[in-house]
Amino acid sequence: MTATDFLVTTPLPDPGMRLLESAGSVTVAGTRMSRDELAQACASGDYRVVVAQLRDEFDAPLLDKARISGISNFAVGYNNIDVTAATANSIVIGNTPGVLTDATADIALLLILAVARRAVEADTFVRAGKFHGWEPELLLGHDVSGKTLGLAGFGRIARATARRALAFGMTVEFCPRPPGDRVVSDEELGEFAGRVRQVPWPELVANSDYLSVHVPLNAHTRHLVDASVLSAMKRSAILINTARGPIVDEQALVAALREGTIAGAGLDVYEEEPRLAPGLAELPNTVLLPHVGSATVPVRAEMARRCAENAVAMARGERPPYPVNPEALAR
Numbered sequence: 063m064t065a066t067d068f069l070v071t072t073p074l075p076d077p078g079m080r081l082l083e084s085a086g087s088v089t090v091a092g093t094r095m096s097r098d099e100l101a102q103a104c105a106s107g108d109y110r111v112v113v114a115q116l117r118d119e120f121d122a123p124l125l126d127k128a129r130i131s132g133i134s135n136f137a138v139g140y141n142n143i144d145v146t147a148a149t150a151n152s153i154v155i156g157n158t159p160g161v162l163t164d165a166t167a168d169i170a171l172l173l174i175l176a177v178a179r180r181a182v183e184a185d186t187f188v189r190a191g192k193f194h195g196w197e198p199e200l201l202l203g204h205d206v207s208g209k210t211l212g213l214a215g216f217g218r219i220a221r222a223t224a225r226r227a228l229a230f231g232m233t234v235e236f237c238p239r240p241p242g243d244r245v246v247s248d249e250e251l252g253e254f255a256g257r258v259r260q261v262p263w264p265e266l267v268a269n270s271d272y273l274s275v276h277v278p279l280n281a282h283t284r285h286l287v288d289a290s291v292l293s294a295m296k297r298s299a300i301l302i303n304t305a306r307g308p309i310v311d312e313q314a315l316v317a318a319l320r321e322g323t324i325a326g327a328g329l330d331v332y333e334e335e336p337r338l339a340p341g342l343a344e345l346p347n348t349v350l351l352p353h354v355g356s357a358t359v360p361v362r363a364e365m366a367r368r369c370a371e372n373a374v375a376m377a378r379g380e381r382p383p384y385p386v387n388p389e390a391l392a393r
């Protein structure tokens with residue numbers, strides 16, 4: 063039997079499935095695949111390329127046994143894949159960079175504003191019939207304009223967030239590779255030269271009225287924001303995470319929010335998605351979104367197109383347009 067070209071773990075939005083179906087044979091997993099089902103499918107030799115989601119874990123033992131030539135991830139992030147093991151096994155990985163930058167920065171700003179101005183509490187209040195007219199001290203929140211936004215990271219999404227924050231009259235500081243340091247030249251800063259300030263990580267933590275996380279998840283950034291960082295933040299500070307859940311120690315965050323160590327948090331991602339740390343959902347000073355940073359119709363359509371284009375190239379043994387580990391092809 064010849065191998066099916068594409069194993070799709072979850073159907074892609076338009077035009078993803080159409081592109082795959084016009085390029086080769088497609089199998090769509092009937093139900094959500096467990097880690098063992100995915101491992102079995104990858105080892106079977108029945109599929110050339112897996113079109114995968116962030117929740118599909120490709121660990122080293124799975125990849126060492128896999129008989130596939132590529133994984134096309136429907137995401138810009140790829141922390142669900144052990145890249146070193148994939149490369150060692152000549153498995154190419156593709157992702158969808160660039161298209162979700164603005165949409166995710168919009169969600170960072172949305173969370174800043176929603177937590178600061180208690181938008182979800184206020185909405186619940188109105189719907190509950192509790193609004194009896196304007197009151198001088200009804201649902202008072204925090205200012206945004208004139209406040210300092212600290213950006214952990216200074217990649218594409220952080221820069222798009224900085225652009226928005228500057229337009230809101232915020233002061234923007236950043237640390238490009240926390241907790242370490244790396245000097246970003248004015249040339250690299252481009253449009254931001256003279257408009258944002260680079261500071262070391264401890265200073266960023268201490269200065270920020272809003273601390274927003276924009277780093278990839280890796281061994282250096284896991285629990286970057288832990289109990290000690292939370293206790294070094296201002297008591298009035300608000301933490302925003304649109305990057306990856308495990309960058310923040312969620313249990314420590316719940317404790318910090320309960321004890322008033324910081325004032326609030328806006329989260330789009332969680333340490334053990336879709337589970338929340340005990341107590342998080344009960345805290346009023348949080349706004350919690352279900353990982354929707356890239357969730358607009360046009361963005362998801364463009365992600366689907368890129369994901370499908372990557373997969374089609376991989377099935378043909380060609381370099382995908384958006385490769386994570388092109389060196390795997392040369393092996």
Ligand code: GLV
Nearest residue numbers: 136137138139356
């Ligand atoms: C979403 O989190 C992505 O990495 O695309």
